[in-house]
Amino acid sequence: MMLTIRNLTVAVEGRRILDGLDLDIAAGEVHALMGPNGAGKSTLANVLAGREGYEVLEGKALLDGQDLLTMEPEARAQAGLFLSFQHPVEIPGVSNLQFLRTALDCLRKARGEPPLDSAALLRAAREAAQLLGLPADFLKRGVNEGFSGGEKKRNEILQMLLLEPRFVILDEPDSGLDVDALKLVAAGVNRLRRPDRAFLIITHYPRILEYVRPDRVHVLHGGRIARSGEAELAHQIEAGGYAAVLEGSVA
Amino acid sequence: MNTALAVCHPCGWAEDAATRAWHEQLAERLATLTPPTRKNEFWRYSRLSACFAPERAGRGLDFPFPSPEPLTGEWIRLDQGRPVAAHTRVWRLRSWSELDEATRARWRERLEPDEDYFAVRNLVEADAVLLLELEQTADAPLQIQYRHGAGWVQPLLLVDVAAGARGALVETFASFGPSTQNGAVHLWLGEGAELTHGVFTADEEQALLHRVRARLGARARLDVQAFAAARRYQRLEWDVTLGESATLRLSGITQGEPEGSADVALRIRHAAPGATTDVRWRGLVPAAAHSAVIGRILIEPTGQRTDAAMRLDHLLLADGAAADVKPELEIYADDVACGHGATLGRLDDEALFYLRSRGIPEVEARRLLIDAFLAPVLQRFTLAEVLRHVHSRLPLPDDAAA
Numbered sequence: 299m300m301l302t303i304r305n306l307t308v309a310v311e312g313r314r315i316l317d318g319l320d321l322d323i324a325a326g327e328v329h330a331l332m333g334p335n336g337a338g339k340s341t342l343a344n345v346l347a348g349r350e351g352y353e354v355l356e357g358k359a360l361l362d363g364q365d366l367l368t369m370e371p372e373a374r375a376q377a378g379l380f381l382s383f384q385h386p387v388e389i390p391g392v393s394n395l396q397f398l399r400t401a402l403d404c405l406r407k408a409r410g411e412p413p414l415d416s417a418a419l420l421r422a423a424r425e426a427a428q429l430l431g432l433p434a435d436f437l438k439r440g441v442n443e444g445f446s447g448g449e450k451k452r453n454e455i456l457q458m459l460l461l462e463p464r465f466v467i468l469d470e471p472d473s474g475l476d477v478d479a480l481k482l483v484a485a486g487v488n489r490l491r492r493p494d495r496a497f498l499i500i501t502h503y504p505r506i507l508e509y510v511r512p513d514r515v516h517v518l519h520g521g522r523i524a525r526s527g528e529a530e531l532a533h534q535i536e537a538g539g540y541a542a543v544l545e546g547s548v549a
Numbered sequence: 550m551n552t553a554l555a556v557c558h559p560c561g562w563a564e565d566a567a568t569r570a571w572h573e574q575l576a577e578r579l580a581t582l583t584p585p586t587r588k589n590e591f592w593r594y595s596r597l598s599a600c601f602a603p604e605r606a607g608r609g610l611d612f613p614f615p616s617p618e619p620l621t622g623e624w625i626r627l628d629q630g631r632p633v634a635a636h637t638r639v640w641r642l643r644s645w646s647e648l649d650e651a652t653r654a655r656w657r658e659r660l661e662p663d664e665d666y667f668a669v670r671n672l673v674e675a676d677a678v679l680l681l682e683l684e685q686t687a688d689a690p691l692q693i694q695y696r697h698g699a700g701w702v703q704p705l706l707l708v709d710v711a712a713g714a715r716g717a718l719v720e721t722f723a724s725f726g727p728s729t730q731n732g733a734v735h736l737w738l739g740e741g742a743e744l745t746h747g748v749f750t751a752d753e754e755q756a757l758l759h760r761v762r763a764r765l766g767a768r769a770r771l772d773v774q775a776f777a778a779a780r781r782y783q784r785l786e787w788d789v790t791l792g793e794s795a796t797l798r799l800s801g802i803t804q805g806e807p808e809g810s811a812d813v814a815l816r817i818r819h820a821a822p823g824a825t826t827d828v829r830w831r832g833l834v835p836a837a838a839h840s841a842v843i844g845r846i847l848i849e850p851t852g853q854r855t856d857a858a859m860r861l862d863h864l865l866l867a868d869g870a871a872a873d874v875k876p877e878l879e880i881y882a883d884d885v886a887c888g889h890g891a892t893l894g895r896l897d898d899e900a901l902f903y904l905r906s907r908g909i910p911e912v913e914a915r916r917l918l919i920d921a922f923l924a925p926v927l928q929r930f931t932l933a934e935v936l937r938h939v940h941s942r943l944p945l946p947d948d949a950a951a
Binding site for chain 1: 897898899900902903904905906907908909910911913914917918920921922923924925
């Protein structure tokens, strides 16, 4: 397994959000994680990425056998983890190009690779920006500075394309996107699908799963995976809501 | 061309009767003044005791300075407050002794101090008085290098930029032993004159008080680009009065050092219509460092159509960092556009996590955010001589950024 989560139990300010969560994702697979508001989907993403403010009470999360939960956020990224944020932060004064160059240099250094030369980086960034429909001056602008919600989401995908992580968590990549932007984001994800890479897509709605076909769909409820199934499960949720698909499941 | 021999003169206050009388009056006034305290100061001399420490007492004596780094272009070097070497082509350098009576009378009037103890003491005890005159456009900046190493050192520079002339000054400071430099620069910009004024004070181990008093004629423009790093104590002051439709653009960065205190005091006076002031100062304060900035803009009833903006922002890099910031507007005219603001904050945790989540180590991520914080000021720095010095200090080393 590329990602193995066992009995993950996490509290925020004393309240258990995740409660014994188990999840396995193999290389080459795309999994979708769905669930009602407040189920803990973003908590799982943040805990895996190493954000502060979450208390891990029990359990483990292994990425390619490495214990993520003991690692600093940058070490997790260097191990191949990438989180596409639900609400990407704006960083005025740090240009997208400077940010991408620094991040890529750090990741390549961690992988024992030489820095990418500036021309190659610029070429790759421009190509990705074009693919995602980002404006031409985007590289000069501050990270997410003044970006619309859709541009921020597309910028996350652009970073993913350039940084080439092994395991990608997309936290609601579809929220706030119109259908054209959604297709661009989905195209970016599909472009990166490979047998040695895996994805976990966190979403409320099955719409994005029309464009990025998942191998497995999970429903998070009561702090753990309450139901898992094939891609068809997303349509059942769309048709009958969470209550219907969770009926009879053990939460 | 001026040479070291041409400018190496003592102060010269006693050479004519009028100046002697003026100087005696100043000395009498100094005898009635006491150093500022927290009660009567303009604002917050945060570590004044450093200036009067016993090891820095007494008038500055000669000091065995090491061989200086060679300078290129136009430059002056002042050791212990006295000019010891210079190379200029466009700028004209004269000591007080070389001035005619009319020029001396004009400058005595211009130098009339307020009741500031340090300002009066600088005039009374000046190690040397040097007049720098610019009557045309100077392409390269005049570099002024101060070195001090013992006791109290009190250079006094008078700068006269003629109407329509354009030039730049860059002042740099270095200390080599227990000393306090109480220096002053008086800038006089004629109608339509333009001066870019760089001040760079890094590696200042001792106490430094540096006061810039500027008078801008109609449509004159002063562009200040300052970088201040205090390892002990330093206080930089600007006292600027703007003429009609004159422009002041003042950009500065304080880089605090552990155990160091840096004060910046800005007094800006709009006494004529249509003038513009744009102040942007940003400070970095690490643990155990202190930074204080006061900016006061006074708009008199005659200062109609003033356009004034002032931003004073500080980034506290660690627990134990301290900053006092006080922007003030005092407005007595009714047709003005003025704004001021100040912030004290820490690095944004969300931004830090975002950068780290992309594989950037924490120290490097902090450094990126610090650079971003300084960028709006750094973008206003155009003097290559200042930028060269600033880039020698930035990005911050690991222990300072962490």
